[in-house]
Amino acid sequence: MISGVRLFYTLVAGVLIAGAGTAHAAGPVDPGGAAWGLPQLMQGMAEVKSERRRFTEKKYLKVLTAPLESSGVLVYRAPGHLEKLTLQPRKESMVLDQGVIEIVEPSRHVRRTLMANQYPAVAALVESMRATLAGDASALTRYYRTTVQGAAAHWHLQLVPLDAAAREVVREIRIEGRANNITGIEIVGMDGDRTVMAVGDALPASAQAK
Amino acid sequence: MRARWRVVVWLGFVALCVAVIGRTHFNTDMSAFLPRSPTPSQKILVDQVRDGVVSRLILMGVDGAPPDTLARISKAMAEQLRKQPAFASIANGESGGQRRDFDFLWRNRYLLSPNVTAAHYSAAGLRASLQDYLDLLASPMGALAQKMLPNDPGGELIGMLQRLEGQVRPAMHGGVWFSADGRRAMLLAQTVAPGSDLDAQEQAMRAIRLAFDRACSAAHAGTAQLRMTGPGVFSVESRAAIRGDAMRLSTIATVMVSLLLLAIYRSPRALVLGLLPVASGALAGIAAVSLGFGSVHGITLGFGVTLIGEGVDYAIYLFAQVAPGSAAGETLRRIWPTLRLGVLTSICGFSAMLFSSFTGLAQLGLFSISGLLVAVATTRWVLPDLLPAGFHVRPRARLGAAVMAVVDTAPRLRVPVFAAIAVVAALLVARHGSLWDDKLGSLSPVPHDLQVLDEQLRRDMGAPDIRYMVIARAADREAALRASEALSDILGKEAEAGVLADFDAPSLYLPSTAAQRARQAALPDSATLRQNLRQALRGLPYRPGLFAPFLKDVARAKRQKLVDAAGLRGTSLALKVDSLLLKRPEGWVVMLPLRDVKDDSALRRALHAGGVPGVMLLDLKDEASGMFLDYRREVAKYALIGVAAILFLLAVSLRQARRVAEVSLPLAAAVVGVIAWLVWSGHPLTIFHLIGLLLTVAVGSNYALFFDRQETSREVRERTLTSLLFANVSTVIGFGLLSFSRAPVLAAIGSTVALGAVFSLLFSAVLIRRGLSRDG
Numbered sequence: 013m014i015s016g017v018r019l020f021y022t023l024v025a026g027v028l029i030a031g032a033g034t035a036h037a038a039g040p041v042d043p044g045g046a047a048w049g050l051p052q053l054m055q056g057m058a059e060v061k062s063e064r065r066r067f068t069e070k071k072y073l074k075v076l077t078a079p080l081e082s083s084g085v086l087v088y089r090a091p092g093h094l095e096k097l098t099l100q101p102r103k104e105s106m107v108l109d110q111g112v113i114e115i116v117e118p119s120r121h122v123r124r125t126l127m128a129n130q131y132p133a134v135a136a137l138v139e140s141m142r143a144t145l146a147g148d149a150s151a152l153t154r155y156y157r158t159t160v161q162g163a164a165a166h167w168h169l170q171l172v173p174l175d176a177a178a179r180e181v182v183r184e185i186r187i188e189g190r191a192n193n194i195t196g197i198e199i200v201g202m203d204g205d206r207t208v209m210a211v212g213d214a215l216p217a218s219a220q221a222k
Numbered sequence: 223m224r225a226r227w228r229v230v231v232w233l234g235f236v237a238l239c240v241a242v243i244g245r246t247h248f249n250t251d252m253s254a255f256l257p258r259s260p261t262p263s264q265k266i267l268v269d270q271v272r273d274g275v276v277s278r279l280i281l282m283g284v285d286g287a288p289p290d291t292l293a294r295i296s297k298a299m300a301e302q303l304r305k306q307p308a309f310a311s312i313a314n315g316e317s318g319g320q321r322r323d324f325d326f327l328w329r330n331r332y333l334l335s336p337n338v339t340a341a342h343y344s345a346a347g348l349r350a351s352l353q354d355y356l357d358l359l360a361s362p363m364g365a366l367a368q369k370m371l372p373n374d375p376g377g378e379l380i381g382m383l384q385r386l387e388g389q390v391r392p393a394m395h396g397g398v399w400f401s402a403d404g405r406r407a408m409l410l411a412q413t414v415a416p417g418s419d420l421d422a423q424e425q426a427m428r429a430i431r432l433a434f435d436r437a438c439s440a441a442h443a444g445t446a447q448l449r450m451t452g453p454g455v456f457s458v459e460s461r462a463a464i465r466g467d468a469m470r471l472s473t474i475a476t477v478m479v480s481l482l483l484l485a486i487y488r489s490p491r492a493l494v495l496g497l498l499p500v501a502s503g504a505l506a507g508i509a510a511v512s513l514g515f516g517s518v519h520g521i522t523l524g525f526g527v528t529l530i531g532e533g534v535d536y537a538i539y540l541f542a543q544v545a546p547g548s549a550a551g552e553t554l555r556r557i558w559p560t561l562r563l564g565v566l567t568s569i570c571g572f573s574a575m576l577f578s579s580f581t582g583l584a585q586l587g588l589f590s591i592s593g594l595l596v597a598v599a600t601t602r603w604v605l606p607d608l609l610p611a612g613f614h615v616r617p618r619a620r621l622g623a624a625v626m627a628v629v630d631t632a633p634r635l636r637v638p639v640f641a642a643i644a645v646v647a648a649l650l651v652a653r654h655g656s657l658w659d660d661k662l663g664s665l666s667p668v669p670h671d672l673q674v675l676d677e678q679l680r681r682d683m684g685a686p687d688i689r690y691m692v693i694a695r696a697a698d699r700e701a702a703l704r705a706s707e708a709l710s711d712i713l714g715k716e717a718e719a720g721v722l723a724d725f726d727a728p729s730l731y732l733p734s735t736a737a738q739r740a741r742q743a744a745l746p747d748s749a750t751l752r753q754n755l756r757q758a759l760r761g762l763p764y765r766p767g768l769f770a771p772f773l774k775d776v777a778r779a780k781r782q783k784l785v786d787a788a789g790l791r792g793t794s795l796a797l798k799v800d801s802l803l804l805k806r807p808e809g810w811v812v813m814l815p816l817r818d819v820k821d822d823s824a825l826r827r828a829l830h831a832g833g834v835p836g837v838m839l840l841d842l843k844d845e846a847s848g849m850f851l852d853y854r855r856e857v858a859k860y861a862l863i864g865v866a867a868i869l870f871l872l873a874v875s876l877r878q879a880r881r882v883a884e885v886s887l888p889l890a891a892a893v894v895g896v897i898a899w900l901v902w903s904g905h906p907l908t909i910f911h912l913i914g915l916l917l918t919v920a921v922g923s924n925y926a927l928f929f930d931r932q933e934t935s936r937e938v939r940e941r942t943l944t945s946l947l948f949a950n951v952s953t954v955i956g957f958g959l960l961s962f963s964r965a966p967v968l969a970a971i972g973s974t975v976a977l978g979a980v981f982s983l984l985f986s987a988v989l990i991r992r993g994l995s996r997d998g
Contacts (some may be wrong), residue, residue: 071361075371078359078763104361117361206370 050149051158053167056192057149060091066212067096073205086211091146108142144169145186156185166190227605228884230602236502240511246512248520251419252296269806274961276801278310280452281679282430282577282776285406287446292407293396295446297543298437299430300398301494308426311888314409315392317400318374323793331787332779335378336710338741348758351376356762372757372773375755391756392683401682408683412797413454417773418821423454444821459672460736460965464520467963478536478955486948487615492541495608496842499790500533502810503597510592511585516917521652521967522585532568532921533597535949536561540601542945543940550606557942558602560927562987563875565598567927570867574860575913586913589921621947622940629943632987638985639988646898657897658854659906670966689815690841692829694811695836700802702810703734705834707746709814712832721825727801731795738784748777766861771947793872859911861916868919876930885926887921888985895981907944915969921953922982929990939992946983953979 065086070079082103089093092111098104107114116123143151156171171185172217181202185197188196199207284292300314332338341347352375358367370379392399392408399408411430415422427450434448476497483493511518520569539561542552568590575587650657692709713725714828729737746754755769775973783789790796804811821826822839831838872882876975893915928946935937957979960972 069358071364073364073368075368075765075768076359077765080356080463082360101360102357119357 014097048164050153050158050169052164053160053169054144054147054149054152055145056164060088060145063087064215066214066215067209069207069209071207073203074203085215088145088185092142094142094145141191206216227607227703228603229607231962232502232600236505237868239502239505242509242512243505243601246508248416248465248523249430249444249457249517268802272869277453278413280413280426280450280455281424281683282409282411282413283406283410283449283677283679284434284684285402285447286388286447286812287443288442289395289404289407291441291443292400292446293398294335294441295434295437296398296407296409297444298440299433302433302436303411303430306429307430308422310411310412310413310414310795313399313794313797314407315394316397316982326790326793326795330785331378331382332745332776333738333741333782333785334709334731335382336714336730337376337378337381338744340746342745343744343746343754345754346602348375348754349762352758352762352764372768373775375769375772376720382730385541387794394511399523399683406682412682417452417457419435420454420457422460427455427458429717434877449675449679451672451679456676458671461520464523465599466967467965468520468523469966471959471963475956478959479952481953482952483534483538486538487541492613492615495605496534496537496541498598498608499537499600501599503533503593503595506596507589507593511589515581515589519582519585521582521965522589532953533593534952535921535924536565536598536601536667537605538949538952539924539945540605540921541609542948543938543941545941546616547577547612548608548614549611550613554602554606561602561924564870564924565594566875567868567871567923568594570871571864571916571923572921574864574867575857575916578856578860583913584856590917592709600943605892618944622944625943625947626936626940628657629987632984633989635988635989639891639985643894649896650894650897650901653901655909659908661737671964682996687843690819690822690825691840691842692814693838693840694812694834696812697809699803699810700734702737702812703729703732704736705837706814707734707737707805707827708832708834709812709837711826712834713814713816716825716828721819721821721828722816723820724801725814725816726798726802726894727814728812730792732785732787732799732803735784742780742782744782745776747780751776854909857912861892861912866915866922872923881930884990885923885930888926888929888982888989889922891920891985891989892918892978892981895985896978899977900974904939904968905973908970909918910970911974914971915978917971917975918978918982921979924987925979925983926986926990927949929986930992933990940970950979950983 023193064127066083067086068083069082070081072079081101082098083100084098086095087093087097092109094108096106102119104118105114105116107116114123135222143149143155152171155173159167159170159172161170167189169187169189171187173179173182173184179202183200183202185213186200187194189200196211197209201207281806282299284295287295289438291397296314297316297911300312300316303309303312306618329335342351355367355375355377355791358380359371359378361367367380374380393402393404394400395404396409399410400406401408411426413423413426430447434446438444438446480497483496484490487496502855508518508523511522511776532620539557540550540554543557544550572587572594573591575583578584578587608850643808662690687828692713693746694702694705695711696705706727710725710727713722713727717724740888746752751773755773787796787799790799802813803972804813804816822841826839829839869882869886872885873879876882876885896915896918897907897911900907905911925946928942931939931942934943954976957974958976960968960974963972
């Protein structure tokens with residue numbers, strides 16, 4: 013009913029999902045040096061099929077004098093399954109699977125299912141994240157202006173939304189990584205809010221079981 | 223001279239009937255098949271069906287084009303329709319309307335939210351909500367929460383939004399409602415006119431189609447399709463379907479029966495004359511219903527087809543039995559006692575329906591009785607004068623011989639037929655529990671494909687049928703809203719305990735004046751609130767000065783104008799309040815629909831203990847099927863009374879127990895046979911089959927009575943029986959065609975009677991043996 017509000021919040025959920033990108037295991041990267049860029053980065057990413065990593069996140073909101081901190085686990089399975097499982101300070105989960113987002117907040121009795129493609133901005137954000145992780149460069153550039161800096165060993169990927177609706181919420185997304193590892197993600201909102209996520213090492217294989 | 227007068231009187235009568243019919247209103251709404259004297263809880267249901275807000279809803283689905291195109295069409299349609307005075311509201315998920323809802327809730331949050339209490343705005347209460355708010359900011363709802371935080375740290379709006387969010391609603395695409403699979407854009411219109419105003423509903427549907435056509439051509443979407451359902455749409459479409467069927471089937475039946483008669487009579491003049499009794503009967507029947515009930519139900523009209531089958535029999539009996547060289551009047555005098563008894567038994571059968579408390583049934587009864595009376599009277603007093611002198615139907619030697627051969631040998635099957643019928647009857651009695659179709663839909667005059675479409679669109683809309691409702695009555699609006707608030711408190715607690723998932727209440731959008739005043743009084747004054755806030759914020763990481771807008775908003779809310787019905791206008795919440803808070807001649811009724819009731823007895827106990835006066839828990843499913851059972855019981859009762867009346871009449875006229883038994887046995891056998899055939903071919907019985915059986919007895923009694931006659935010569939008997947065969951074929955044509963109707967009612971009656979007529983004739987041949995009378 014209050015779909016303006018719903019849209020807005022869904023957008024944000026999309027952004028957070030987009031922030032839920034997970035790091036990739038180290039793999040062979042073409043050490044081509046000067047020729048290194050988005051295609052090579054994507055090619056390396058595409059080799060990673062599944063993974064679990066810890067994260068810590070700090071949310072800097074302009075209404076607060078101190079950041080809100082949280083931590084948990086990120087899960088990725090190629091080609092389109094992402095989970096952000098927050099463990100501290102409260103259990104929460106957001107799961108993207110084939111374009112469907114499910115949000116569960118047990119402490120507040122919230123369980124919601126959203127179709128990413130019902131909201132153009134969310135579609136852009138979610139699809140681009142999926143595209144990044146799946147190494148789908150053409151899908152990524154459909155939604156974002158991309159800038160890659162650095163080299164395979166240590167790189168920065170800057171994403172600026174092309175879609176007007178997405179730009180109302182997110183100014184840019186900065187992803188930092190080493191080889192096929194994402195090590196950090198920063199989402200800068202239009203109103204000066206920032207979410208900074210540090211992605212840690214891979215969890216042991218035994219933890220792969222759901 | 224007297225003959226001419228009779229014709230003049232008849233012509234005058236027919237002209238009168240035509241004049242009455244010309245001014246008749248036809249309707250097809252379900253309400254004719256709802257009880258006239260319902261129980262209080264049934265009355266709420268009936269009122270809702272007849273003219274409640276629910277009856278004014280038109281659900282639209284647009285599909286057959288790419289989603290973006292459908293979204294454009296949806297927006298263009300809504301824009302056009304919103305300008306039209308015939309529609310109270312058009313909802314398609316566009317945020318324009320929701321913006322208004324949001325603004326309304328935001329502006330009035332301190333009056334509307336049940337969480338506004340003195341404790342909630344004390345230092346401790348504020349501190350608790352500010353701590354909760356930190357969690358909220360960290361959660362996926364954080365961005366929305368952050369926007370509202372400076373004005374609403376108590377979380378009033380978020381609380382109300384979450385309530386609304388919890389209610390089921392359709393998916394979205396391109397800013398408008400869509401089905402879950404994304405193939406169909408969904409719109410919901412509310413008409414100003416009630417659902418029972420068919421002409422207004424038809425106009426509304428036309429306006430919707432026009433808007434759709436315009437939107438399509440603007441969007442260059444030639445392939446897009448519009449589908450509509452809703453109570454009004456149902457009525458309009460069934461009226462059209464029944465009218466169409468009645469027209470089409472009557473025409474086909476007339477043509478087929480005419481061909482048959484032409485083949486029998488070999489005289490166009492006799493053919494035309496033979497149709498006169500039927501035509502006069504049908505006109506008289508419609509006119510009588512129109513005068514008696516003020517309007518004619520479409521189903522009654524469709525029934526006209528059946529009269530062609532039965533009414534034409536009278537003329538056949540007369541024409542086919544006129545012996546060469548004798549006058550028609552003479553033949554009539556001879557067969558008149560039998561004919562009269564046949565008509566009387568039919569009338570006995572139908573007169574039971576006259577007293578039904580269901581308008582629809584009573585109309586059928588009146589229609590049949592007046593139709594048959596006029597048809598037989600026309601045959602008796604008008605036809606003989608119009609027949610050319612010396613008219614007779616040339617007997618067909620081979621046909622007559624064949625008929626007589628069958629009739630002579632048929633009684634040998636008596637024992638096997640008896641045995642078979644007895645076995646079948648025993649089997650039916652054994653499974654009497656599963657004979658009936660208990661779905662209310664089987665009662666609906668709505669064609670089956672429309673019912674399926676409706677279910678589909680409702681699913682797409684995410685609007686499941688509501689089964690339970692809490693109802694309370696009150697003297698005025700304020701008292702009704704207070705009852706709604708008291709019930710909301712009870713239901714809220716039960717929902718937390720897991721007894722039900724959720725509920726809706728008008729007081730959530732329009733609280734009582736008392737509740738609004740109490741909330742205003744509960745809000746602290748500016749100085750106190752500032753101090754409470756300062757205490758509450760100690761040690762929490764909120765930016766200093768953040769809550770200035772909150773202090774201002776609360777100060778404003780304390781002297782803000784209270785929310786009333788007028789203030790709601792223009793929001794979709796007004797529609798909710800209108801549908802849940804009703805003014806009735808005897809007072810106000812407030813309705814609280816419940817979702818997912820897990821334990822209705824616990825709920826009943828809680829409501830009882832709550833002490834809100836005049837409360838009841840309404841189980842719509844129970845209510846509807848209860849009504850359905852009442853209906854069936856009533857029809858069954860009248861059918862039995864009708865059968866008893868027929869037996870009484872036969873006893874008085876035939877005077878011999880053996881003859882009465884012989885005449886009624888074939889009819890009973892036919893009824894058993896038809897039921898068996900229906901049940902074993904997978905058609906559970908409905909009320910309309912029952913009416914069909916009553917008709918079977920009425921029609922079949924004519925055959926049995928003619929079989930029962932002791933004729934003076936074998937030749938006369940041959941004529942009599944041949945005329946029965948002709949009459950039977952014409953009846954089967956009339957009713958058999960009816961079974962092709964899209965309206966479930968007509969189809970059920972048609973197939974039952976067509977089969978019953980055949981059975982009646984066959985069983986009469988087998989079970990009734992008559993010699994020739996000695997005295998001549």
